[in-house]
Amino acid sequence: MGILEKIAEIEKEMSRTQKNKATEYHIGLLKAKLARYRTMLLEPSSKSGGKGEGFDVMKSGDARVAMIGFPSVGKSTFLSKATETRSESANYEFTTLTCIPGKIHYKGANIQLLDLPGIIEGAAQGKGRGRQVIAVAKTADLILMMLDASKGEKQKELLEKELESVGIRLNSRKPNIYFKVKKGGGISFNATCKLTHLNEKLVYVILHDYKIHNAEVLVREDCTVDEFIDVILGNRKYIKCLYCYNKIDQISLEEVDRLAREPNSVVCSCEMDLNMDYLIEKIWTTLDLLRVYTKRRGEYPDFEGGLILRNNSTIEHVCHHIHRTLVDDFKYALVWGTSAKHQPQRVGLNHVVETEDVIQIVKKI
Numbered sequence: 001m002g003i004l005e006k007i008a009e010i011e012k013e014m015s016r017t018q019k020n021k022a023t024e025y026h027i028g029l030l031k032a033k034l035a036r037y038r039t040m041l042l043e044p045s046s047k048s049g050g051k052g053e054g055f056d057v058m059k060s061g062d063a064r065v066a067m068i069g070f071p072s073v074g075k076s077t078f079l080s081k082a083t084e085t086r087s088e089s090a091n092y093e094f095t096t097l098t099c100i101p102g103k104i105h106y107k108g109a110n111i112q113l114l115d116l117p118g119i120i121e122g123a124a125q126g127k128g129r130g131r132q133v134i135a136v137a138k139t140a141d142l143i144l145m146m147l148d149a150s151k152g153e154k155q156k157e158l159l160e161k162e163l164e165s166v167g168i169r170l171n172s173r174k175p176n177i178y179f180k181v182k183k184g185g186g187i188s189f190n191a192t193c194k195l196t197h198l199n200e201k202l203v204y205v206i207l208h209d210y211k212i213h214n215a216e217v218l219v220r221e222d223c224t225v226d227e228f229i230d231v232i233l234g235n236r237k238y239i240k241c242l243y244c245y246n247k248i249d250q251i252s253l254e255e256v257d258r259l260a261r262e263p264n265s266v267v268c269s270c271e272m273d274l275n276m277d278y279l280i281e282k283i284w285t286t287l288d289l290l291r292v293y294t295k296r297r298g299e300y301p302d303f304e305g306g307l308i309l310r311n312n313s314t315i316e317h318v319c320h321h322i323h324r325t326l327v328d329d330f331k332y333a334l335v336w337g338t339s340a341k342h343q344p345q346r347v348g349l350n351h352v353v354e355t356e357d358v359i360q361i362v363k364k365i
């Protein structure tokens, strides 16, 4: 039996045990056991159950939002308010021990919101359930960083550092560098713009340090050294982040005003229901989802339905949305809308669609 199951069992037994003088000792024992199992789960070295237990949540819906934050900042409170799923909230740390999914329905989109255990400094090294939490964060389209408004700045810095240390890059996009390791020919270095941080020699030195002696490098924007290294390593995750300052009922109006003006930030109070609609709206806009419409030959587009897609989706994504095997029968697509050069444009699977495009898929016969 896994630790989570043992915990669930004890909790069940506690709830069905009547509290009175006669059961006092029994309940005390259950409490002690519960505390021990919870501690085991949070210890990085715990063999049994420490791994990924409770984190294997299927991706579903049009986008995934993962809540990252220190313990007791109000993550579970938000999940319970914004979705139909209940997640226990309480005023002690590590109330949540697993990944709990909920659904936000908004403007026709189905957004998966994940409640996660709190993380603390050292999470990336495995403190608490940090490693598992961060692994889930890496799969998200948006990280909702929940902060306690009264301790926000410090928490924000620490969490950013934790995420940075495992290769997550928040609110930045992949540097515009073409980089390809070759079999021979040495290193060819070119830039299409003026570089103020990088130069040919530096690039050579860094590549040699990574034991790369043959490669093609084409720098298309004024990147920093760190950005260049990110490209060499190639395993970076570029994820959007929305900072949510919760518990604004605890701070002064001046402070609320100041936090609300920070970039990519929302202020709210999940408990007092302050600014919740705006927070959800902001999640939606930050996700930057797009809607396209499909049509059949000779018919009008279905403007009622429409498909919700992630930004930068292609015709191939559209096909997958319509039917899993449609790609196999795909011949070409006709596209009307802003992504088309002329109306309609005949395109292939790699064509990147834009919001409000109308698409007709033509199949092989």
Ligand SMILES: Nc1nc2c(ncn2[C@@H]2O[C@H](COP(=O)(O)OP(=O)(O)OP(=O)(O)O)[C@@H](O)[C@H]2O)c(=O)[nH]1
Binding pocket: 069, 070, 071, 072, 073, 074, 075, 076, 077, 078, 088, 089, 090, 091, 092, 093, 094, 095, 096, 097, 116, 117, 118, 119, 246, 247, 248, 249, 250, 268, 269, 270, 271, 272
């Ligand atoms: N004052 C105030 N308290 C809040 C607010 N939102 C949540 N809380 C309280 O903060 C405490 C922690 O809330 P949780 O939702 O359990 O926090 P969490 O981030 O899920 O905590 P862990 O699962 O332990 O990481 C609870 O006592 C909540 O009632 C808020 O907007 N204002």
Ligand SMILES: [K+]
Binding pocket: 071, 072, 073, 089, 090, 091, 092, 093, 094, 095, 096
């Ligand atoms: K809590």
Ligand SMILES: [Mg+2]
Binding pocket: 075, 076, 077, 087, 088, 089, 095, 096, 115, 116, 117, 118
């Ligand atoms: Mg929680």
